[in-house]
Amino acid sequence: MSQPEEIFALSKIRRTYTVGSEQVHALDGVDLKIYDREFIAIVGTSGSGKSTLMHMLGFMDSPTGGEMVFERRDVSSIGRGERARLRASRIGFVFQAFNLLPRLTVLDNVMLPLVYSRKPIKDKPGRAMNALKRVGMEHRSTHTPNQLSGGERQRVAIARSLINEPRLILADEPTGNLDSKNRSKIMDLFASLLEEGITLAVVTHDDEVANYAKRRIRMQDGKIIEDSAKGATA
C-alpha cells in the first residue's frame, strides 16, 4: 500500500505573541503531518493552542518559528496576499457560529468564495447549487440564513467551504452551537464527504465529535501531547 499524499508538514512550528512585556507561546514547537483524505480531530482545553494551530493550517496566521510545508512548498513566511490566495483556493472554513452573511441568500452565501478565488468559472450559481446538493440544502437556496435552523445554517456553511474544492476543510467547533440531533447530522455529513474524498480537520472539545475522527491530536500548552497516528508523544 502506497503512502497517501502529504498535504501539510509542520516541523517545530512556534507562534509567540508579546502581551505587554511577556512572551506567550501559543504554539511551542509543533510537529505535524497531515495526509490526503484524513479526518483529524484536534482536541484540548481552551488556551492549549488548538485554535492557533487551526489558524496556521488555515493560513490566517504565520508562524514565528519553524518550518511549514504545504503541498511540497515552503509556506513558512509567505505574505498576507499569498495567504489570502491560499485561503481562497485551497482551504475551506466551517465555524462554530456558522458566519453566514445575513443579508445574502443561501445561494449567494455559497457563491461568495468564488468572488475571491478569481477562478474563471462560467456557471457560478450552478456550481453553488451542486455544493448545496452535496449537503442536502438545494431546496433552501433562495432563503436567507435567518430563515434556517442552526443545523441547516451549518450545512450551508459547509457547502460554502466546499465550493472551491479545497484541499483541506477546517472546522472550528462545528457542532458547538447545535443540539445533539443536529450534531450527529452534521457529523454524518462530514463522514459522507470524507467518502467523497475531502480532507478534514475539526477542532473540538466534544469527545463524541472527536470519536468520529480516525486520528486524534491532543494539545496542551502549545504542544501536541498525543497523536493517535503515532501513539502518545509527550
Added chain:
Amino acid sequence: MNPVGDIINGATNGLSEVWANKVRSLLSMSGIILGVAALVAMVGIVQGMLTNMRASFELGGGILKLEVVPRDAPEAQQHIAGISPGMTWRDIGAIEKAIPLAAFVTPIVDMRWERFIVGGRREFAFLRGVSPDLTGIHNRELEYGRFIADSDIASKSPVIVIGTHIRDSLFRDEVNAVGQQVRIRNQIYTVIGQFSHMEALIGGRNSLRWQNRMNYIPATTAMARYQGGDEVDSIEILADRVESLPDLVEQVHNTLTQTHRGIQDFEIRTQEEELQEMKKLENSFTYSLGGIAAISLLVGGIGIMNVMLASVSERIREIGVRKAIGARSHDIFIQFLAEAVVISVVGGLLGLAASVGLLTLAQDFIPQGETIQTVPVTAMFYGFVFSSTIGLLSGIYPAMRAARLDPIDALRYE
C-alpha cells in the same frame, strides 16, 4: 486580477448595502443631497440673474456697440474749437457712406423726460429722436405697427413709436394704440408702432423696466421741432462683428476728425468697461457660491465618513468572514470604498433632482422673463463630480481601517 470586475462587483455590493440600510444611507446622504441641491439651485438663480444682466446688455447693442459722444476740445485746440460744426446729422451720413464696417448707425437726439398727453391724461417718459437703424442696435420687437422708416426721416413726419409704459398709462383701454394721437410740447404725434413689453424680474423688480418707458420719434422731426438745427446728442454705431471693432473705432475717429475739421471734440466709447464690470460680478458670485458649496459638500463628506466608520465597526465580523474565505485586504478596501462612492453618487443624483425641484419652485414665486436659464447643466455636472469625489475621499479612511483588520481578531469580535 481584474480591476473592472472588482469595481463592478464593489458597486453592486455597495448598492445592495445601501439598499439594505435605507434610512441610515439616506441620513448619511443628506449632507451631500443638500450640498448639491443648494449649489445647483443657487448657481441656477445667480445664472438667471446674470443672464438677465447680459440680456439687458445685449438689448442695448452688446459688445458690438460704439457710442460717440461730444466732449470739450482738448486744450491745444481750444482757440480753434469754433471751426468744428459739432456733432451733427452730417456725421451720420459720413459714417454711413465711408465705413462699411458700421452695420447700423443712428443719431440720438435726446429729449430725455417729456410729458405725454392724451385727452386729460398725462404721463412722463423718455423721448428720443432716432433713425430706422435703432432697431438694428437695440434689440426691440414691435407688438403692433411699424418702426420709424426712412420716409419718416425724409419728411420729418410727426410720428411716434411708444413703449408699454405710455400705452398702459395713457391708453388704458386700448391694447393696440397704433393710430392714436399723443401730444408732447403742444405737438401732435401719431402712434405708428408699439413695442412688445419687456420683462425680466429679479427679486420682484423688472430689471428691464426702463426699456418700456422709452419712446422714439424720427431724428429729423426731433431736430426740426425742438432745436431748429442739425445737432445730435450722440451717435450709436453697431459693428458688423467683434473682429472689426478696432478698425471701426479707428475709421469712425478718422471720419469724424474730417467732418469736425480736425477738432477732437468727440469721444468714442466701447462697451468694454461695462463688460468688465459684469465679468467681475460674475466672478465674485462664482467664488462666493463655490466657497459655500465646497463647505456644504465637505460637511456632507464628513457625514459619509462618519457613517462608513460606524458601518465598518458594525461589520467587523463580516469582514473577518470575508477574509477567512479568501478576501484580500484589497478586496475589503474596494468593497467599503465602493459603498462610500455609491452613497455619494446616489446622494449627488438625489441632490440634482432636488435642485431641479427647487429651481422650479423659485420660478413659480418669481415669474422669469424669457431669458432665464432654468437648468444650469454645468453646475449640475460639477456638483455631481465634486460630490462623488468627496464620497471617494471620505471613504478612503474607513475602507483602510476595514482592510487592515486582522482576520482572526475580526472573527472573534462580538
